Amino acid sequence: MRIPPAVTQRAAVGLMWALTILTLGVLLFIIAFILANGLPHVTWTFLSTSPESMGRAGGVLPMIVGSLWVAGLAVLISAPVGVATAVYLTEYTREGRLTAVIRFGADCLAGIPSIIFGLFGFVFFTITLGLGFSILSGALTLAIMVLPTIIRTSEEAIRAVPKSYRDVSYGLGSTRWQLVTRVVLRSALPGISTGVVLSVGRSISETAAVMLTAGSALGFPHSVFQSSRTLALHFYVLSREGLSMPNAYATASILIIAILLINLSAYALMRRFVAKVV
Amino acid sequence: MKWLVLIGVLLLLVVFLGFGWGGRGQAAIDVVGSTSIQPFAEMLAQEFNRQHPDNVVEIQGGGSTAGLQAASNGIADIGMCSRALKQEEAEQFTAVTIARDGLAVVVHPSNPVEDLSLAQVKAIFEGQATNWKEVGGLDRPVRIITREEGSGTREAFMKLVMGKGRISRKALTQESNGSVKELVKHDPCGIGYMSLGLVGGELKALRVGGVPATEAEVQKGRYPLVRPFCFVTKGPPDVKARQFIDYVLSAEGQRRLKEEGLVGAR
Amino acid sequence: MKEKAIHVVLMLLAFSAIAALAVITAFIFKEGVPIIAKVGIKDFIFSSDWYPLEGQFGIFPMIVGSLAVTAGAMVLGVVLGLACAVVLTQFCPQGMVAVIKPSVELLAGIPSVVYGFLGVVILVPLIRDYLGGPGLSVLASSIVLGVMALPTITSISVDAFQAVPRSYREGSIALGATEWQTTHRVILKAARSGIVAAIILGMGRAIGETMAVIMVAGNTLDVPHSLLDPVRTLTSNIALEMGYSAGDHRQALFATGVILFVIIMILNSIALTVSRRRVRKGAAR
Numbered sequence: 044m045r046i047p048p049a050v051t052q053r054a055a056v057g058l059m060w061a062l063t064i065l066t067l068g069v070l071l072f073i074i075a076f077i078l079a080n081g082l083p084h085v086t087w088t089f090l091s092t093s094p095e096s097m098g099r100a101g102g103v104l105p106m107i108v109g110s111l112w113v114a115g116l117a118v119l120i121s122a123p124v125g126v127a128t129a130v131y132l133t134e135y136t137r138e139g140r141l142t143a144v145i146r147f148g149a150d151c152l153a154g155i156p157s158i159i160f161g162l163f164g165f166v167f168f169t170i171t172l173g174l175g176f177s178i179l180s181g182a183l184t185l186a187i188m189v190l191p192t193i194i195r196t197s198e199e200a201i202r203a204v205p206k207s208y209r210d211v212s213y214g215l216g217s218t219r220w221q222l223v224t225r226v227v228l229r230s231a232l233p234g235i236s237t238g239v240v241l242s243v244g245r246s247i248s249e250t251a252a253v254m255l256t257a258g259s260a261l262g263f264p265h266s267v268f269q270s271s272r273t274l275a276l277h278f279y280v281l282s283r284e285g286l287s288m289p290n291a292y293a294t295a296s297i298l299i300i301a302i303l304l305i306n307l308s309a310y311a312l313m314r315r316f317v318a319k320v321v
Numbered sequence: 322m323k324w325l326v327l328i329g330v331l332l333l334l335v336v337f338l339g340f341g342w343g344g345r346g347q348a349a350i351d352v353v354g355s356t357s358i359q360p361f362a363e364m365l366a367q368e369f370n371r372q373h374p375d376n377v378v379e380i381q382g383g384g385s386t387a388g389l390q391a392a393s394n395g396i397a398d399i400g401m402c403s404r405a406l407k408q409e410e411a412e413q414f415t416a417v418t419i420a421r422d423g424l425a426v427v428v429h430p431s432n433p434v435e436d437l438s439l440a441q442v443k444a445i446f447e448g449q450a451t452n453w454k455e456v457g458g459l460d461r462p463v464r465i466i467t468r469e470e471g472s473g474t475r476e477a478f479m480k481l482v483m484g485k486g487r488i489s490r491k492a493l494t495q496e497s498n499g500s501v502k503e504l505v506k507h508d509p510c511g512i513g514y515m516s517l518g519l520v521g522g523e524l525k526a527l528r529v530g531g532v533p534a535t536e537a538e539v540q541k542g543r544y545p546l547v548r549p550f551c552f553v554t555k556g557p558p559d560v561k562a563r564q565f566i567d568y569v570l571s572a573e574g575q576r577r578l579k580e581e582g583l584v585g586a587r
Numbered sequence: 588m589k590e591k592a593i594h595v596v597l598m599l600l601a602f603s604a605i606a607a608l609a610v611i612t613a614f615i616f617k618e619g620v621p622i623i624a625k626v627g628i629k630d631f632i633f634s635s636d637w638y639p640l641e642g643q644f645g646i647f648p649m650i651v652g653s654l655a656v657t658a659g660a661m662v663l664g665v666v667l668g669l670a671c672a673v674v675l676t677q678f679c680p681q682g683m684v685a686v687i688k689p690s691v692e693l694l695a696g697i698p699s700v701v702y703g704f705l706g707v708v709i710l711v712p713l714i715r716d717y718l719g720g721p722g723l724s725v726l727a728s729s730i731v732l733g734v735m736a737l738p739t740i741t742s743i744s745v746d747a748f749q750a751v752p753r754s755y756r757e758g759s760i761a762l763g764a765t766e767w768q769t770t771h772r773v774i775l776k777a778a779r780s781g782i783v784a785a786i787i788l789g790m791g792r793a794i795g796e797t798m799a800v801i802m803v804a805g806n807t808l809d810v811p812h813s814l815l816d817p818v819r820t821l822t823s824n825i826a827l828e829m830g831y832s833a834g835d836h837r838q839a840l841f842a843t844g845v846i847l848f849v850i851i852m853i854l855n856s857i858a859l860t861v862s863r864r865r866v867r868k869g870a871a872r
Contacts, residue, residue, distance in 0.1 A: 048764075048765045048767075048768055049765065051765070051767055051768075052765035052766060052767040052768070055767040055770075055771070056678055056766070056767060058670070059670045059673050059674050059678060060674060060678070062666065062667055062670030062671070062674075063670055063671045063674040063675075063687065065667065066667050066670075066671055066691065066694070066737065067687065067690055069694075069734055070690055070691075070693060070694050073697060073701070073702075073705060076705065076709075077701065077705075095367070096360075096363075096364050096367070097359075097360045097363050097364065123600075124600050124603050127596075127597050127600035127601065128597075128600055128601040128603065128604060130597055131597040131598055131600065131601035132601065135594055135597055135598070136598075144605060145601050145602065145604060145605055147605070147859070148602075148604040148605030148606075148607075148608045149604045149605075150855065150859055151608055151852065151855050152604055152607060152608050154788065154791045154795075154851055154852075154854070154855040154858075155608075155611070155795070155848070155851060156791075156794070156795020156796070156797065156822060156847065156851060157795070157797065158795065158797040158822045158825055158826055158844070158847075159611070159615065159795070159844055159847065159848055159851075160611070161826075162615060162618075162825065162829070162840075162841060162844050163610075163611045163614050163615060165829075166614050166618055166841075167610070167614055171614075175396060176381060187607045187611070190603070190604055190607065191604065194604060218590055219590060220589070220590055220593050241696075244696050245696075247698075248696065248697070248698030248699070248700075248701075249698075250698065250699060250700050250797075250798045251699075251797040251798050251822075251826055254826070255829060258381050259381060259382055260379045260380060260381055261363055261380065262349075262370075262377070262379055269349070269379070270379060270381060275698045275700055276700075278698075278700055278701070278704070279700045279703075279798060282700075282704050282707075283496065283497050283499050283500045283802070284360070284497050284498065284499030284500075285499035285500070285502055285503050286360075286499065291704075295701055295704065298698055298701065299697070299701070302693070302696045302697060302698070303693070305696070306689065306692065306693050306696050307689075310689050356830075382830065383830040384830045386832065386833050387830050387832075387833070389833075390833050464721050469806070469827045469828050470637075470639050470640065470827075470828050470832075470836070471639070471640075471828055471830075471832055471836065487638065490635075490648075490807065490808040490809040491807055491808075491809050492807060492808075493721060493723060493805045493806065493807055493817055494805070494806035494807065494808075494819065494827065495806070496801065496827050500802075503707075504721075504723075507712065507715070508715070508721065508722075511721075
């Protein structure tokens with residue numbers, strides 16, 4: 044017996060939609076569950092004080108600062124290198140064996156699991172370079188981890204800059220470097236920023252790599268050579284040691300809100316970029 | 322315009338790093354090691370840092386073995402070790418016992434079993450007794466929960482209970498006292514072991530060989546599963562480390578440890 | 588002159604990614620390979636005896652564990668991920684795309700510890716109470732990892748679908764095929780290699796995930812026999828014991844990393860080759 048195509052069409056489309064809605068439902072559930080349990084405990088005091096008795100009481104200020112340090116420093120190191128790579132790939136060379144090798148490197152780096160970055164950061168930065176468990180070790184490790192994201196988004200953004208811009212600029216007699224800095228990078232800036240913002244998000248939510256490099260000290264970080272526990276790791280410790288579920292949920296809420304804001308601004312930047320270029 | 326942005330970013334970088342580099346000249350006392358001691362040490366460090374703002378103590382986890390290693394290669398000023406030192410380790414380090422801790426064998430509160438002999442505990446963790454009825458309980462499978470390889474709690478348990486025996490491969494492995502507790506709390510078939518000071522009211526700590534697992538019995542030396550919590554240094558501790566160790570051993574430090582459920586060093 | 592200098596500087600910076608890859612590979616292998624050589628590669632991979640303090644290092648159960656958990660994750664991740672990609676590219680009004688696409692991307696941004704935590708708090712008790720076993724299991728890990736790998740699968744499949752020329756779709760519809768027949772027989776087929784690449788990269792994501800798995804997998808040393816049995820994966824073996832280890836034990840954990848690294852590299856290379864073939868095929872058209 045043959046089922047009429049119109050029926051399979053209906054059934055299949057229905058099924059696809061059902062699965063998509065299920066996926067969105069999972070997302071909504073995760074956000075709602077964490078926020079419902081955590082938001083009531085996110086108070087100004089919680090945000091602005093240090094933890095007491097291992098996090099059973101008190102707030103998460105040192106972890107917020109630690110997270111910002113680690114993520115900010117990581118992106119600060121990674122962004123110039125990543126953008127330079129993208130500029131080189133798009134403006135300074137032709138597609139060939141060289142670009143293939145560089146792209147291969149970036150693609151492979153993108154696939155490496157965070158625990159491997161953690162192991163590497165641990166032997167290389169923490170032990171071999173003698174940086175110890177510190178914000179700097181963590182940031183350097185994360186900088187390598189987010190590098191492929193920055194390269195890829197910057198490259199896409201630069202490629203999206205219309206050829207006519209370049210032709211005009213060359214026509215006016217500018218050098219290649221002038222073209223890159225004055226025309227290409229300026230038009231591609233929102234697109235590049237998207238990648239940078241997403242990398243900040245990735246750095247903030249990372250746990251495994253940070254645990255092995257930045258350590259887990261509870262104190263307020265005064266220098267990049269000090270160890271600092273990030274928010275994500277603090278959440279892990281709080282929930283695993285069963286120290287305080289309200290504080291764990293509250294910490295998770297801060298993380299979720301941060302990620303929401305980061306993704307929203309990345310999205311807004313992207314829209315602006317697309318609107319501008321196209 | 323573009324150059325201004327670039328210069329701005331560079332300036333920011335310099336300020337950012339400068340702040341970081343210049344922030345604090347003096348180094349903190351690094352205390353690294355056992356995750357079982359970590360919560361207690363953090364509590365003590367917090368109070369110590371309040372009293373001695375010029376002498377900062379930083380606590381890191383990592384585990385007993387890592388703590389010894391860190392103390393040995395100078396990454397840490399003090400290592401924390403939650404088991405008795407082995408022969409060759411004792412020769413290498415100066416160790417101070419800061420407290421003693423009972424090792425509780427814990428089950429779900431609904432489990433009717435109250436008392437196990439050491440041999441029974443061993444048989445369960447070796448995987449020879451796989452049903453609770455073999456040790457006088459209900460007809461239910463036994464679910465063993467252990468700590469990860471290298472944990473001081475696990476090593477103390479191995480030495481005190483298992484001897485040369487191995488923990489069953491089927492044992493669930495958790496990485497902290499807290500997660501062992503969470504599992505046993507929700508699993509009527511579960512059995513685990515953890516620091517007596519952290520058991521709390523939601524689990525049942527079994528009597529071992531007829532002796533109840535309480536601080537009083539540990540103090541009297543009757544409860545069989547006891548381990549020391551040690552601070553170790555490579556050679557005699559320097560002045561700053563000494564100051565923290567002295568605080569921990571002081572009447573105030575010892576009182577705080579006892580409040581948290583540990584048993585005094587002496 | 589200045590242009591020349593800039594060129595050289597940019598080129599050097601461009602090599603930092605490949606240099607980082609080389610240094611990472613070198614360090615992981617340097618730390619891990621000696622112990623593999625000492626134990627013997629065959630024993631290291633095929634022995635089930637992991638007693639690091641007694642000097643026995645066999646990671647067979649963890650390899651099986653990683654593969655089992657990844658396979659399970661792929662069942663869920665591929666079904667949901669592909670469905671999302673199909674809806675996004677074929678059946679969805681433009682306005683809805685603006686909602687669904689960022690949502691799926693957001694799913695990728697949620698920290699893995701949050702996934703693990705929800706797994707422990709919600710999934711594990713459900714499995715323990717309704718299906719039996721300890722709850723911490725292959726099943727729980729597969730579900731958590733499936734959701735985590737889904738965004739990777741969706742975004743790469745969307746790219747693959749969009750790379751299929753519009754004329755294919757228009758031609759098929761013009762011949763009287765329904766939208767679903769078009770999707771199913773024409774688009775899916777044309778985007779096949781891209782989908783394969785998406786699935787393989789999703790596998791990479793699942794096999795490399797650490798924190799979420801430690802929390803929900805149970806971490807036993809036994810080879811799992813059913814979906815409800817607990818497992819230990821390569822990643823959780825490293826993260827569980829790394830802090831504690833010294834000497835041979837630590838090297839053995841790095842060696843576990845070497846095996847994981849090799850698996851990931853194989854997956855990456857397959858994905859890269861497959862997607863490159865697609866590009867070449869696309870260019871030939």
